[in-house]
Amino acid sequence: MTTSEHPPLAKKDYKSDQEVRWCPGxxxxxxxxxxxxxxxxxxxxxHQTVIISGIGCSSRFPYYMETFGFHTIHGRAPxxxxxxxxxxxxxxxxxVTGDGDAMSIGGNHFIHAMRRNVGLRILMFNNRxxxxxxxxxxxxxEQGKVTKSSPLGSVDYPFAPIALALGAGGTFVARxxxxxxxxxxxxxxRASGHQGTAYVEIYQNCNIFNDGAYKATTDKEVRDQxxxxxxxxxxxxxxxxxxxxxxxxxxxxxxLVSGPDLGKAFVxxxxxxxxxxxxxxATMSEAEFPVPVGVFRRREKPTFEAGVVQQMAxxxxxxQESLHDLLHAGEVWHVN
Amino acid sequence: xxxxxxxxxxxxxxxxxxxxxIRFAGDSGDGMQLTGDQFTRTTALMGNDIATFxxxxxxxxxxxxxxxxxxxxxxRFSSFDIHTPGDAPDVLVAMxxxxxxxxxxxxxxxxxxxxxTASFGALDxxxxxxxxxxxxxxxxxxxxxxxxxxxxxxxEALASSPLDNRGKDRCxxxxxxxxxxxxxxxxxxxxxxxxxxxxxxxxxxxxxNLLAMKAGYAYAETTEVFQTAYRVSPAPMRPGxxxxxxGNQALSLGLVAASKRANLPIFLGSYPITPASDxxxxxxxxxxxxxxxxxxxxxxxxxxxxxxxxxSGQLGVTSTSGPGMALKAEAIGLAVMAELPxxxxxxxxxxxxxxxxxxxxxxxxxxxxxxxxxxxxxxxLAASTPGDAFEVAYExxxxxxxxxxxVIVLSDGYIANGSEPxxxxxxxxxxxxxxxxxxxxxxxxxxxxxxxDPATLARPWARPGTPGLMHRIxxxxxxxxxxxxxxxxDNHAHMVxxxxxxxxxxxxxxxxxxxxxxxxxxxxVLGWGSPRGAITAATQRLQQQxxxxxxxxxxxxxxLPKDLExxxxxxxxxxxxxxxxxxxxxxxxxxxxxxxxSYSQVDGQPFKSHDLEAHLTQVLAASKEVK
Ligand code: SF4
Numbered sequence: 001m002t003t004s005e006h007p008p009l010a011k012k013d014y015k016s017d018q019e020v021r022w023c024p025g026x027x028x029x030x031x032x033x034x035x036x037x038x039x040x041x042x043x044x045x046x047h048q049t050v051i052i053s054g055i056g057c058s059s060r061f062p063y064y065m066e067t068f069g070f071h072t073i074h075g076r077a078p079x080x081x082x083x084x085x086x087x088x089x090x091x092x093x094x095x096v097t098g099d100g101d102a103m104s105i106g107g108n109h110f111i112h113a114m115r116r117n118v119g120l121r122i123l124m125f126n127n128r129x130x131x132x133x134x135x136x137x138x139x140x141x142e143q144g145k146v147t148k149s150s151p152l153g154s155v156d157y158p159f160a161p162i163a164l165a166l167g168a169g170g171t172f173v174a175r176x177x178x179x180x181x182x183x184x185x186x187x188x189x190r191a192s193g194h195q196g197t198a199y200v201e202i203y204q205n206c207n208i209f210n211d212g213a214y215k216a217t218t219d220k221e222v223r224d225q226x227x228x229x230x231x232x233x234x235x236x237x238x239x240x241x242x243x244x245x246x247x248x249x250x251x252x253x254x255x256l257v258s259g260p261d262l263g264k265a266f267v268x269x270x271x272x273x274x275x276x277x278x279x280x281x282a283t284m285s286e287a288e289f290p291v292p293v294g295v296f297r298r299r300e301k302p303t304f305e306a307g308v309v310q311q312m313a314x315x316x317x318x319x320q321e322s323l324h325d326l327l328h329a330g331e332v333w334h335v336n
Numbered sequence: 337x338x339x340x341x342x343x344x345x346x347x348x349x350x351x352x353x354x355x356x357x358i359r360f361a362g363d364s365g366d367g368m369q370l371t372g373d374q375f376t377r378t379t380a381l382m383g384n385d386i387a388t389f390x391x392x393x394x395x396x397x398x399x400x401x402x403x404x405x406x407x408x409x410x411x412r413f414s415s416f417d418i419h420t421p422g423d424a425p426d427v428l429v430a431m432x433x434x435x436x437x438x439x440x441x442x443x444x445x446x447x448x449x450x451x452x453t454a455s456f457g458a459l460d461x462x463x464x465x466x467x468x469x470x471x472x473x474x475x476x477x478x479x480x481x482x483x484x485x486x487x488x489x490x491x492e493a494l495a496s497s498p499l500d501n502r503g504k505d506r507c508x509x510x511x512x513x514x515x516x517x518x519x520x521x522x523x524x525x526x527x528x529x530x531x532x533x534x535x536x537x538x539x540x541x542x543x544x545n546l547l548a549m550k551a552g553y554a555y556a557e558t559t560e561v562f563q564t565a566y567r568v569s570p571a572p573m574r575p576g577x578x579x580x581x582x583g584n585q586a587l588s589l590g591l592v593a594a595s596k597r598a599n600l601p602i603f604l605g606s607y608p609i610t611p612a613s614d615x616x617x618x619x620x621x622x623x624x625x626x627x628x629x630x631x632x633x634x635x636x637x638x639x640x641x642x643x644x645x646x647x648s649g650q651l652g653v654t655s656t657s658g659p660g661m662a663l664k665a666e667a668i669g670l671a672v673m674a675e676l677p678x679x680x681x682x683x684x685x686x687x688x689x690x691x692x693x694x695x696x697x698x699x700x701x702x703x704x705x706x707x708x709x710x711x712x713x714x715x716x717l718a719a720s721t722p723g724d725a726f727e728v729a730y731e732x733x734x735x736x737x738x739x740x741x742x743v744i745v746l747s748d749g750y751i752a753n754g755s756e757p758x759x760x761x762x763x764x765x766x767x768x769x770x771x772x773x774x775x776x777x778x779x780x781x782x783x784x785x786x787x788x789d790p791a792t793l794a795r796p797w798a799r800p801g802t803p804g805l806m807h808r809i810x811x812x813x814x815x816x817x818x819x820x821x822x823x824x825x826d827n828h829a830h831m832v833x834x835x836x837x838x839x840x841x842x843x844x845x846x847x848x849x850x851x852x853x854x855x856x857x858x859x860x861v862l863g864w865g866s867p868r869g870a871i872t873a874a875t876q877r878l879q880q881q882x883x884x885x886x887x888x889x890x891x892x893x894x895x896l897p898k899d900l901e902x903x904x905x906x907x908x909x910x911x912x913x914x915x916x917x918x919x920x921x922x923x924x925x926x927x928x929x930x931x932x933x934s935y936s937q938v939d940g941q942p943f944k945s946h947d948l949e950a951h952l953t954q955v956l957a958a959s960k961e962v963k
Contacts, residue, residue, distance in 0.1 A: 016808070047805065050800045068800040068805075068806055070809055072670055073667060073811050076637070076667065079637035080640045082637070082644060083603060083642060083643060083648065084647055086644075087650040088648040088649065108633050109640070112637065312628065318624065323593055326592065327763065332577050332760065333380070
């Protein structure tokens with residue numbers, strides 16, 4: 001937070017001097033704007049903040065931020081960021097990645113960062129396509145997607161990224177949408193306050209290779225009917241007048257409720273011990289149900305880096321040994 | 337019973353020898369490695385020079401009693417300076433027919449065969465693929481055979497032990513060890529202490545093991561089968577304090593020593609792999625020295641996390657073997673581009689692919705030199721003995737932080753698991769390692785992450801968290817100085833040349849090469865890595881025969897020492913023995929246009945010094961003919 005040595009930072013102070021080079025109209029611009037807004041709101045210190053990315057359009061992100069930045073290699077950002085964070089837990093470490101980077105080539109690092117609960121904020125820009133390599137289907141593209149590498153439609157089934165993060169033990173799992181700037185900024189602020197891995201999936205429009213991927217959700221005319229804002233402690237309601245809701249049946253299947261049944265709408269608890277409600281929302285069909293945004297899950301759990309630091313401190317308290325003694329440990333003998 | 341051998345042995349003959357080679361061979365479950373290890377420690381403590389060669393079967397345990405399940409441990413000890421664990425053993429301890437089958441052919445003629453007869457039933461013979469009992473068909477003639485039913489003897493000795501028969505049988509290796517301790521006039525006290533420490537929480541196991549050892553000792557002392565004990569006097573060694581050390585231990589200690597001297601914490605990112613895992617095990621027990629170990633989800637995450645730690649301002653290290661190196665290649669390229677210090681330990685094993693994980697080889701040299709996309713030079717060092725591995729690890733850290741680049745250290749399975757007495761260094765005399773982090777900046781100017789030190793060309797090490805140093809780096813080509821993305825043709829050519837020059841500059845620091853023998857002559861035997869011992873032994877014998885032959889060893893493979901070319905040109909012929917198909921020989925031929933002759937062996941085994949000597953004798957003869 002603000003101190004006397006550091007005058008308050010404005011949003012523009014988080015912008016680097018590099019020209020932003022995404023395609024005009026790309027959803028990445030609004031995400032960049034939301035991140036800068038959130039950082040200004042949180043008064044993040046530039047020198048304490050590190051942004052680490054992999055490869056892809058989204059991974060150009062660090063160049064546009066006046067913080068420390070490391071644009072690494074495809075898929076490995078969570079692994080590199082783990083080393084950064086463990087070596088210096090004081091740093092505020094962010095990972096910026098995409099659906100190809102995090103879910104395909106880097107899938108292993110993504111799930112293991114979640115499993116360990118390393119203190120990283122992972123922003124995954126999901127445009128459901130490979131943009132940088134000019135338009136192949138990605139692991140989040142819908143089945144049947146026609147692209148340059150799938151002229152007859154892709155045969156692959158897509159991941160549900162939120163479900164994957166939940167399954168991997170994610171302790172903070174959320175979703176935002178590029179064009180819902182204020183909500184996204186708020187979600188990023190909340191992610192920043194989490195201890196442990198905070199994962200935010202961000203629906204992002206690639207207007208060049210997958211334009212309109214989220215049109216059916218985000219168009220002004222349908223938005224109210226199609227987006228469900230998750231609010232802790234509030235029932236799952238949506239629609240302009242909050243006149244529709246989501247309830248769960250006895251098999252934990254979601255069902256739509258309205259009218260006299262509206263009272264059965266499930267009261268959202270993002271801190272629920274069981275991941276089942278979050279999983280049910282993460283996997284429900286986008287065609288039948290609205291798209292939930294906001295925080296799916298938030299659980300407190302000791303972080304990986306805290307555990308590492310604690311073990312080392314305990315080891316140092318238990319045993320002090322000079323280098324000489326270390327080398328001479330065990331059986332030694334003298335020759336005169 | 338007496339534990340001082342000198343008080344017992346004179347009752348029988350005592351003969352002096354200057355060296356002995358013993359090989360313990362048995363089933364994987366017979367404890368041969370532990371037995372060999374105990375004999376080694378004892379012998380080192382008694383002042384002999386010693387060299388060892390554990391030869392493991394494949395990691396997955398083959399069925400008991402079969403040939404693929406045989407595990408062996410060879411050791412050689414002497415009253416003079418030795419360089420190898422020896423070629424053919426003088427004494428073979430064979431715990432079962434399979435061990436006999438595998439190892440008998442290498443036992444010296446007239447050598448002693450201590451044969452456990454407990455498992456010579458028809459089924460045991462069949463498992464070892466013997467049609468007939470080798471004890472009765474003349475197979476064993478020509479050797480001094482001592483047959484002992486180790487199981488029966490051990491069970492007798494442990495009659496009062498609470499252990500069941502299975503537990504008792506597991507002590508039979510200690511019975512055999514006791515016999516050898518008597519035969520070779522060894523002190524049993526170090527083993528008593530070691531076993532008591534090892535099984536601290538299981539007193540009945542300690543008691544049984546020690547009882548078995550003492551019973552074996554007493555058996556050898558009293559039965560008529562053993563007529564003579566042998567004595568090998570201590571070797572003259574350089575004065576100082578010694579301990580026994582294995583290569584993986586030495587690499588770990590070298591890293592910690594460098595970390596302490598540089599005041600730079602170590603972060604090891606690693607994924608378990610044979611034969612490098614011991615480095616991960618060992619370093620994970622050094623948390624009190626500020627070492628962080630991270631067992632990553634895969635080899636790539638292992639190196640990636642190490643790069644992240646270096647970026648944060650610790651010393652990133654990753655340890656692996658060949659298949660893991662292949663997976664790390666792209667990330668090593670990132671460290672080259674980002675110009676971050678990184679130490680990569682490759683304990684080589686027989687490849688390609690999975691190959692033979694427990695067998696040794698030096699075939700990853702080209703991979704270390706060139707196994708990355710683009711023009712991607714790194715420093716490459718090689719350890720040549722277990723003790724040398726300490727210095728090499730230390731040197732790797734010095735180079736990595738001074739020049740801000742990755743350093744690959746090549747060891748191999750033979751160095752990793754072999755052991756030798758190690759003259760402990762004086763910690764105050766270890767060369768200083770200076771680490772300079774870029775200082776905070778408050779003048780508001782843009783920090784230049786690629787502004788280089790004019791002498792070394794190293795870029796500043798700018799830790800996140802330092803006010804005023806915010807900057808962006810990455811694997812994408814960048815403008816020298818600013819570090820901004822740059823696809824400019826001239827800049828790329830300049831950056832490729834600069835990264836190469838940085839590696840080349842390391843040669844400015846290197847001491848001149850030392851040679852064993854004069855710096856000119858008929859033949860120079862040049863070596864790198866683990867063949868050092870065999871090369872030294874062969875060269876010394878040929879020198880004693882009056883030949884003009886010398887040998888020299890390369891610790892630095894990239895860059896090469898500046899005086900190497902002149903040294904090579906001082907000899908009529910240069911022979912380069914390596915456990916690959918001639919990789920360094922090819923590099924040197926290409927680099928210097930000198931006719932370096934490769935002597936290659938790629939069978940998963942170390943060189944035998946006698947094979948080398950025979951080859952070099954031919955080379956020397958040819959060189960005479962040329963004259
Ligand atoms: S290709 Fe798509 S994702 Fe990439 S910058 Fe252009 S619009 Fe954005």
